[in-house]
Structures are given as C-alpha cells and as structure tokens.
Amino acid sequence: MEIPEYQPKQIEAEVQEYWHQQQSFRVTEDPDKEKFYCLSMFPYPSGQLHMGHVRNYTIGDVISRYQRMQGKNVLQPMGFDAFGLPAENAAIKNQVAPAEWTYQNMAYMKEQLKRLGYGYDWSRELATCRPDYYRWEQWLFTKLVEKGLAYKKMSVVNWDPVDQTVLANEQVIEGKGWRSGAPVERREISQWFIRITDYAEELLADIDKLEGWPDAVRTMQRNWIGRSEGIEIDFKTEQGQAVTCYTTRPDTLLGVTFIAVAAEHPLAKQAAQGSEEIANFIEECKQVASAEAELEKLEKKGKPLGIQVIHSISGEKIDVWVANFVLMAYGTGAVMAVPGHDQRDWEFATKHNLDIKPVITPADGSRLDISEAAYTEYGLCINSGEFDGLDYESAFAAVADHLEQQSLGRRRVNYRLRDWGVSRQRYWGCPIPVVYDEQENVYPVPDDDLPVELPEDVALKGVGSPLTDMPEFLQTHVPGGHAPATRETDTFDTFVESSWYHARFCCPDSDQAMLDQRANYWLPVDQYVGGVEHAVLHLLYARFFHKLMRDIGLIDSDEPFTRLLTQGMVLKDGAKMSKSKGNTVDPQAMIDQYGADTVRLFVMFASPPEQALEWNDDAVAGANRFLRRLWNSVHSNHDYFQAASDLIQFDQAGQARWLSLPQSESAKALRLVVHQLLQRIQRDYAKHHFNTVIAACMEMTNAIEKADQTEPEQAAVCYEALTVITKVLAPIAPHITHVIWQRLAGTTELIDAGWPQVDEQALVSDSIEYVIQVNGKLRGHLKVASSASKDEVEKLVIDDPAVKRYTQDKPIRKIIVVPGRLVNVVC
C-alpha cells in the first residue's frame, strides 16, 4: 500500500478547523464533572510570540489536554496583559497611538496562538486595556479607599531632570536616563498605596498550604515578607523629640554607639536647614536611582547631624548620623547602630572612628574578638549592667519589659514587606478612579460613573502624560455636587490588572459585578504555569488580591493557585534569547518549516519544564524526524494490524482488549517492554517530566520497529503499543495524533479518549537480572528466578564463578542484598 506523506501544514489546518467547528474547547460549568482550571500567564502583546511564550503555552496546553483525557471538565483560557510601558515607547518611536499598536499586536498574536493548536476557550478572551475589564478594578479600588486599605503618601521615584519625567528602574542605565543620558535623581511625590502589609500575616501563614508550589518559590515569598520579632525603641533628644528605631537584637542595646537615619528622615531634613554640609550630603544621597540593588552596592557614607539623643537605658549621649545605607521605606527610616555586633555598623564605625563597644560574648566561653569583624552570633550579655550574663532570649525579654515600663519602647512584629505603591505617572494604564477638589480632598469615583475611561486617541511626545493636557479628561465635578474637581492623571501599576485576571476568566462577560457565581465553580486555579521571574512580585500580588476579593464577598477561596509550575528560560548559545543579544529564533519561521507539532514536541523534549531550555535547530529537525517515523510506522504496518484483529480489539474508549493474550516468548517480551514503558510514562506525566515521557515513546517506537510484524502476536502487541503512543503523545502533538487515531481506532474523539492503563499481568516475568558488586564495584550480572528467596540469591551469588574470581580466597565479611535489584559482596 502507498504510504501517504506526512504533511503537517495541511493536517494541522484541517484538525484546527475541526476543533473550531466542533467548538471542542468551549466549556461551561458542569457540577457533575470534576473541574480542572489550567492557566498560563497571559502575554504582554509586544508584537509577536517569542520562544518563551511558546514554551509556556505548550506546557499549559499539554497539562490541559492530559487532564481532559483523564475525564475532567477543563478550562483553559487566554487573554492579553495589554497595558504597559512598551506601547508608549512604540508610540513615540512610530507615531502611532498606544491603543492602536496594542490592538494590532493582539490580533496578530492571537493568530499565532491558534496556529500552535492550543486548546483555548476563546469565547473567554479578555484584554486588560478594555474598559469592560478595568472598570472592575477601578470599582474594587474605590472600595479599598472606603475601607482605608488604599491611601496616599510621599514616596520616592526616579526623576529625569532633562526629560522632566519619571523613569522606570529599567529606564535607568548606570544611573543615567536612557534617553537623556542625564544623571537620575530621587524625588519624593505623593502616590497611592495599598495596604498589603495588613495581609502580611495571612500571606505568610498560607504559604504553608501551597503544597503544589515549588519549595524555592515558597521560600522566596517567605523571605520577601520577612517577618521578624523585635522591639521599637524611642531615643529622645534633650528637647524631647523622639527618634524611633526598630531592632531584632535588643540584647545588644547597650552596645549602641550611634544612630543612623535616612536622608529623607525628618531629623536629617531639620539638620540640613542649619548646615550647608549636611544639606549637600543629602543632595548627594539623592543622586542615585531608587533600585535597592543599586543602593546596597554603594560605598557606605554618612555625616554627623550635630544632634544627640539620650540612650534609653544608659542615659549616655549618642550622636545621630545621616547615612546613605538607611532606607526611609524600611521600618522607621532610622537604625540603632551596634558596631560590635553588626558587620555593616562595624565597617561604618571603623571608617569614621566611632566607638565599638563589645556587649555580647560567646556562650561557650571562647574569647571574644571584634578587632577584625563584628561578632554577630547570639551569646551572653556583657558590659550591659543589670542584663549581664543573660542569653539572647532572656535579654530580649528583660530589655523589652524595662522599656515598656518606662514607655520608651514596645515589642513589635515587623515585616520586610512594604505597602504596594500602585501609582504610575504614565498614560497607557488604567486610570486611578479618584478626583480631587480645589482643597485637594480625595473623592473616589462613584459606581455609576465607572469606568473612568482612558482616552485612546492620543499622540505621545515623550514628556509627561498626555492626560495632563486634556481638559476634557481632567475637568469634572465632585461626586454628587457642582464644585469643580480634577481627575487623578496617574494610572495603576500593570501588576494590578494581572492580579485578578485569573478570576475574571471564569466570567469575563459579567457586566453587573466584578465576578459572579461562576467564579466559585472554577476557582481556585488548579494549575498555574509561568516564568520563575514572577516568583515573588506577581504571585504575591495575585495572592493578595484574591484575599481582597474574598473579603469583599466575591469569592470563597483563600488562595488563587493550587499548583504552580515555574518554567525555565529559553536560551540560545548559553544566553537568554533576546532582541538585544540578537540570538532570537522566530517561532513563526519554525512553525512554517516543520509545523506546530514538531515545535511543540521539541520544546517539551529538549529539557524538563522547570529548567532552562537550550535551543538547537538540528534537534528540531530531529523532533520532526520522530513524528515522520511514527507516521510511517502506523501506515506501513496497517495490513498486519488488520491480520491481528482476531487477537486484539478496541472498545469505545479506544482501550485495548485482548481476546487471547500472546503466548510466544517474543510477543510476551515485547509486551513487557511496552507496559514497563507505559508505567514510566504514567509516573512521568504526573510529575510533569514531559521530556522523559517523549523519550519513553521513542523507545517504544524503536521496540516496534525491531519487532517481526509478520508474526501475528507480535503485530498485535505493536498495534496495542501504537494506540498507547498515540494517546500519550496526544497532549504534546495533538494534530498528527488526531489523524493517526482515525487510522488506528476510528470512531472516538482523541481529545476525549480514555487514558491507557498498565496491564499488571504484562509486567509479570519469571526471572530478574541482579546487579553483582564486589566491594561496591560493578562486577557482573546474574539472572535469578523471581521466586528465589533472599538466602537463595545470596547462595547463588557466592557460588558464582565470576564472583569467586574477585573475592579470591578472602573471607566474605558481609553480603548486602537489595531485593529484586542488587547484591554487594564485601570481603
């Protein structure tokens, strides 16, 4: 029989059209079926898909299709994270409105996603830049304002003094503005914040529940929240002005030799008024971008303010310094310095010739040496008056009690986590729905006036937001009155939109409420898939928003994502694929050349999903070769399968039913291999080790090709094996398997076909091959009857002539038998 050629372009178009006609991936809530909600992080519409997207979405699609074949009601939606900085940059560069650019990109990328054969329910598509989406986050924000969970305060931004604009951290290159080249300054402006710190305790505690998340991500989130127990201490000036410091080491309180405050601290500002030197220093501190990584790398500098405070216990006078390593956004913006027992303080004190006072000594009695570095371990108090001899815990309690009695301090739980600043001084984002009257009083926009729509037809000049030049947007009235008011021109951080899209996908057309009852059917997301780079920020904000929505009564669940898979980067020549490095591979070109199935297969085969993937053009061709081999194997052996049909038949779910099991040794051996491989495949699918699933399919294909198809029992085993391969490969290469399935089994829909089961009978074998070691070194193999007892195995091994060669005449000291696997003879 003539074997038809494998033509991916043609069959993929046909199969995709079939799914479209059948509406195969459109789902509704079905209380009788177990639901499975699989979500991949939606893309920013930058123009075209890159390989990172292809990898992310292939992983998500494989999991979705796998779960569907387990009989679940699977929701897999897709949309666009459409607001953001790149649209503004493109607008300036190409003279096109950000909205137009974004909508064009979304249309193109949607076609690419369809071409890859992903099983999305497109009826649920959403884009965050559409008013029917963002009106609900505006609504939620107004509720947060009413509840006091959103508030305004001064905070620092990167300011480009030439372009007169705020820069993102990314736009600051080596301390200079990316366009102007001018040194960036830190500037304080009034911005909106959401009280994520009110939820710090719950966000921390619930990490324990996230058993389906990678431990690395859970650890990073715990550390990011950074709960600590300590005390807050007031140090007062002689005039009674207090400087409050937070410390987790109250046992070192008597070792404080100076206080350091941030440049933005009120005391520093006050001192600057009387001293040009201090004013200059504070100015110097501002000539640095606001990113923490930058600040931490700075040379530690400071100046005495000429202000002294009184030590809360010793009564000594202590100098207050302003220092560039103290962050205003952290704790109280002031730290008590203990150079003897904190390394950074030690370095600062050494440099500025400040006192270093030892107050902790090693508990084991070894000699304290702080001449080269601070001693930062816990120990026993010394030089601390009434606290001498106490260990860390008793000293903590004693100092805290003492300060609380004197009203000079208090126990406090502190978090490293800071409130979430959501204001952005940008145009292409969701307008923050508040207005200000002439006295700067704040009014949240009432529900009936939402959404506050962003004008889309604008020209961008690159200086400031166009909204500030649009009186029709800007000018309004106070809600319910006639007094003139001005709209907020800042927009939300785009992390706000991506913090709740997972919920909106459940009911994207709900126009009476942010979410409706359908959300509780689908939520929480059973499997979330996306890049590790989101391990902290996005994933923490989404967890936070989920709890906000719960507390406002919209949903029942506490956490948004039950399981999380963080996929690795896509590399080429050892570096991350990126335009700037010029090492990108266009997914479209690969799809055009080999088809979507080949690209999907390669991406899943090249490495396990969590690890980095090294792109290799030749290996893509190899993936295509495997699909062709499979295709040819199905078609060339078809006649033999017909001949084997009195041995094996398939039920409606496509499950193999043997009418009489194979009797020949060769067929039984082949079937043992097939079912052993299937066992591995089951295990690896459950663990998301798709690369080894594919390797096992390749091994199975190799085994079939070596078999003698003219022998009916072997042909029947091959037939069974091919149905197994087709099914387990269906989630990965859905088009070719759809067509092959028609050929093999006929009637049932492959996307809903049952999953193949391991036949325990096929795994039974009457002998086991043991690995033989002498003194831990591999010395041979020995076939032993499966029924042999441990003692029998031992005896067989000792008597084995090959083993005798190695043991010589040395007495055998010990024999270790690992049942079914290995024997180690020690002599």
Place this chain on the structure above:
RNA sequence: GCCCAGGUGGCGGAAUUUGGUAGACGCAAGGGACUUAAAAUCCCUCGGGAUAAUAUCCCGUGCCGGUUCGAGUCCGGCCCUGGGCACCA
C-alpha cells in the same frame, strides 16, 4: 550587598518511592548500505586512558574534605553561572 536556583560526554539531557549498573532518549560527529548522483531512509561506532582486542583493568558527575558495604544523590567548606530585589512584564 541580600534572597532563591543550577553545575553530569562534543551538545540537550537520563539515572524509579530521595543512597544501589552513571550517560536512557535525542542531536552532532565518524564509518557503511541503497542511489548515476543528491536528498531521504536504514545499519554500526561514539566519556577519557592502558591494551592486538567488541577480553580485561584504571579514572570519571564544578573544586576540597567527610559519612557509608556503596555517593551524581547525604553532610561541611569553597568556586562559577543564572533568576529576583518592590516603576520591565
């Protein structure tokens, strides 16, 4: 600077429920078959070294040390690479 990962052949990676045959599967490379030729396909070899040898032996999972009958896997100390650090998304 701080937090989190990862280092296995020429390359991507594999090594079962966390200690039990290191290198599955694929790519590349070399040799051969088929072909007028090429492509495609098929067969063989493929960590390093010693050796006439597909026999046998030694070495080998970033580096140094430890635990164990046995370590890629566990423990201690380093080195290097990658991700995140709150305005890239």
